[in-house]
Amino acid sequence: MERIKGFFRIAATLLLILSAAALVAGAGLWAGLRSPEQYEDRGVYTFVPYECLPTQVKNNSSGRTQRMNPTKTVYKVYYRDTEGAGYRWSVQASGKDSGWKTVEQGLPAERRVLGIPAEGTYITVDSTLTVQSYVGGLRRKYLLIMGAAGAYLLAWPLGWGAVLWAKSRKKRRKKWEDWEESHD
Numbered sequence: 001m002e003r004i005k006g007f008f009r010i011a012a013t014l015l016l017i018l019s020a021a022a023l024v025a026g027a028g029l030w031a032g033l034r035s036p037e038q039y040e041d042r043g044v045y046t047f048v049p050y051e052c053l054p055t056q057v058k059n060n061s062s063g064r065t066q067r068m069n070p071t072k073t074v075y076k077v078y079y080r081d082t083e084g085a086g087y088r089w090s091v092q093a094s095g096k097d098s099g100w101k102t103v104e105q106g107l108p109a110e111r112r113v114l115g116i117p118a119e120g121t122y123i124t125v126d127s128t129l130t131v132q133s134y135v136g137g138l139r140r141k142y143l144l145i146m147g148a149a150g151a152y153l154l155a156w157p158l159g160w161g162a163v164l165w166a167k168s169r170k171k172r173r174k175k176w177e178d179w180e181e182s183h184d
Helices: 002-031 064-068 096-105 131-182
Strands: 040-058 071-081 088-092 109-116 121-126
Touching: 002 131, 040 096, 040 121, 071 096, 071 109
Parallel strands: none
Antiparallel strands: 040 071, 040 109, 071 088, 109 121
């Protein structure tokens, strides 16, 4: 029983730390979120795959694996627009073979291009999204992260308060029973 209690104590503390980190990260993402007015909708374009290349990314594993291999190779499929506007888009493939298979099939993908005039760059999003729905989706996601983290941060002291209250009540009851036995 003590092992289970110890496990729950450690898990609750780790979740507390994770919740605090998620709240800080969500707040940072929320603060850096652009307003819909900062985007310029450039329309929906058709993109076709043209190349699959290996790319080095940071290895997110832990321990010895990450120390021995700080980066890992992933394959990305690169797309370009068919209208010749110069837009590019890439997506990570599950492997080299699947990436090249995607390029060989040449299946087109429709993406909406959202320009960021202040930075002179652009992003591509799903063709069904508008600027408002894209920003609204990000806002909902960040609020959900912050709300769940905040709820746990509020529930944690209440839970531990209930545990401590139950322990103290049990001790008081035991003291009362002992006192009653000694005075009989």
